[in-house]
């Protein structure tokens with residue numbers, strides 16, 4: 142007797158066994174009986190479009206066995222909304238399986254659907270996300286969900302202190318840097334307006350730009366070879382009038398062309414190459430690119446040589 | 461086609477020799493053997509990906525020069541058995557119709573030259589499939605959902621454009637809006653994310669560039685900047701990662717490599733080092749490739765590795781189209 146075939150609740154349902162669609166019926170399917178049985182009852186209730194408590198608990202059973210089965214999630218959402226179940230209870234259950242299946246993304250879409258039924262953010266939500274980030278602070282699904290959540294409940298103002306704590310823990314967390322950009326600069330961009338491409342070029346409040354530049358610089362000083370804040374810094378500078386030259390003195394702290402053995406950051410060299418080129422100091426720019434091709438980033442020598450080519454300089458030989 | 465990992469491990473048990481070659485015959489056998497593993501639980505637990513797996517396996521076989529290594533008629537029958545009345549396809553019979561599997565179905569049928577089967581034995585001809593895909597576009601912002609529940613992802617947008625261009629049905633959708641949406645997903649670092657504001661990720665760059673390439677709008681891309689970011693994904697061991705400070709993985713040989721190829725900058729990474737890294741991920745006895753040396757092989761990474769080598773012009777492989 143299986144869990145379902147032996148249960149009072151399921152007496153009236155005729156399970157529908159697996160048909161794998163191929164021309165040969167599969168005689169020897171030996172996948173575990175529990176999963177197989179639950180699936181055959183799922184096929185039956187779905188065929189009837191049954192929306193009931195027992196259907197809901199059946200989906201729960203299957204999701205725990207196989208959380209990536211997207212059809213079960215869709216059906217669960219369907220039943221959940223039809224029965225007008227308590228969304229907070231659903232979140233509780235989701236928390237448990239989210240912590241268990243970190244790579245699954247159906248969970249997050251389902252969570253988003255459920256959250257739209259809740260008028261204000263439950264006090265447990267952010268602590269739960271923090272728990273997720275303790276397991277994996279770069280989880281792409283969780284970050285995407287968090288962006289949605291921030292926009293949905295307008296949580297902008299409290300994000301920066303939390304992000305600060307994440308970057309203090311790991312200054313190389315690129316996801317946290319991206320989220321900082323989102324909170325500081327994307328806040329005023331309407332994602333559905335189709336202006337994203339130009340969004341990077343839209344100038345921002347000079348005070349905020351200055352604050353963000355100082356922030357990125359301070360983080361770079363902690364780990365000069367960390368690419369995330371360098372990318373961030375370049376992005377921020379585009380938000381103000383004037384070019385990259387404003388970063389010249391800062392970048393030279395990490396890369397002095399007169400002392401080529403003491404370069405502390407290839408990203409500083411990269412930036413200086415652009416600064417010098419913009420200032421018409423081609424020789425200096427070429428020298429920075431040469432150092433990158435020969436010594437500080439030789440795996441990308443073709444890229445650095447391409448950049449030299451743009452300045453009309455010849456390729457550097459790297460063996 | 462089993463999507464379960466194993467049985468072998470990339471790199472096998474001992475250290476592989478330096479002058480490694482691609483064991484083409486072993487990998488063909490490995491992919492062919494995947495259909496005989498229906499007695500494993502994992503075979504069924506990965507059913508929600510099946511059609512996708514068939515596509516990757518089939519494409520890998522094509523690149524390996526063995527396009528006929530899977531049974532033709534059975535492949536068609538399986539694909540058609542996944543179709544729903546609305547024209548869309550699920551990952552396997554009994555699974556809901558979804559963009560990803562509809563795209564895989566179209567790709568498979570085109571690859572084995574069997575699109576007309578949709579008319580003969582499917583639920584309506586290719587127009588029906590095209591209408592399903594087109595119905596998932598949000599006409600306001602241009603994005604695409606995966607299914608009726610409306611989860612959006614640039615993967616779905618790319619898939620829609622890819623499948624519709626294969627079927628010559630792009631007129632069913634608003635391509636201009638789709639391009640605008642891709643633009644909205646571009647980031648300050650020159651890359652693209654899964655939705656506006658989301659972190660740049662190599663896999664999403666591939667989907668966004670692929671969509672722009674199909675739409676004929678690669679002119680919108682700052683190729684030098686993006687190429688710089690993409691080439692920065694190469695680590696000292698030759699492998700590529702998907703985001704800064706993440707581990708290398710054979711699948712990024714494809715996502716990063718094909719993205720660089722689409723903007724004509726594949727030579728910005730060290731091809732020899734990448735090739736060696738991929739070859740180190742082979743199981744040279746039982747066939748298959750893994751994400752990195754020491755891990756279990758699977759059909760996805762087998763495709764990604766073979767396709768990566770093909771992009772690099774590895775001798776003995778068919779040339780892959782980066783889009």
Ligand SMILES: [Zn+2]
Pocket residue numbers: 709710711712751761
């Ligand atoms: Zn991978």
